[in-house]
Amino acid sequence: MEKLYGKEQINLNVVNIRDFSQNKHKKVDDTPYGGGAGMVMMPDVVYRAYQSVKKEKAKVIYMSPQGKTLNQKKVEDLSKEEHLIILCGHYEGIDQRVLDKIVEEEISIGDYVLTGGEIPAMVLIDSVSRYIEGVLKKRSIQEESFSNGLLEYPQYTRPEIFEGETVPEILLSGHHEKIQKWRKEKSLEITKKKRPDLLEK
Numbered sequence: 001m002e003k004l005y006g007k008e009q010i011n012l013n014v015v016n017i018r019d020f021s022q023n024k025h026k027k028v029d030d031t032p033y034g035g036g037a038g039m040v041m042m043p044d045v046v047y048r049a050y051q052s053v054k055k056e057k058a059k060v061i062y063m064s065p066q067g068k069t070l071n072q073k074k075v076e077d078l079s080k081e082e083h084l085i086i087l088c089g090h091y092e093g094i095d096q097r098v099l100d101k102i103v104e105e106e107i108s109i110g111d112y113v114l115t116g117g118e119i120p121a122m123v124l125i126d127s128v129s130r131y132i133e134g135v136l137k138k139r140s141i142q143e144e145s146f147s148n149g150l151l152e153y154p155q156y157t158r159p160e161i162f163e164g165e166t167v168p169e170i171l172l173s174g175h176h177e178k179i180q181k182w183r184k185e186k187s188l189e190i191t192k193k194k195r196p197d198l199l200e201k
């Protein structure tokens, strides 16, 4: 399956691991050596799927709760890569031998466990795609949360009065420099209140 989005800034290919099973029932998992609950994805099946998509300049990422937690800096770094191959596990995991052979980076989207790596992969793809030329306006990336290490200032739009509440006067003033200063102050204030940990770094 291949999908091209919008003006073709991003090319996304999806392969189904079952297509690489050599078993008549399309089996891709087996019981763990040493015993225990659940099933483990077979290394040869994963390896064939990998070989079908591998490219010279591709970075192979495995979505896993054991990985380094994703952050905006990592997202920005990944957006500069030519190709990403994202491996999604299911069941109890994937045979360690094929992980050791093909995975360059293990990434987690947070400290919780999901049934599969597909949703984490979608989170990664979405966050990275925002950095691709033409997906967003440049300013929206520069001005957003985290790119300056702070949370965003509050935004307002029409109407000028909503349920009796007005818009901060300064934003209607047209004083560009004063507005910038106000926004910076608000960013700091909000970060202090909601995410003081961001300021300690």
Ligand code: 4GN
Binding pocket: 063, 064, 065, 088, 089, 090, 091, 092, 093, 094, 107, 108, 109, 110, 111, 112, 113, 114, 115, 116, 117, 120
């Ligand atoms: C990644 C994968 C959570 C994450 C996952 C995460 C699938 N859950 N926090 N589930 O980014 C064992 C093998 C669980 C694959 C994995």
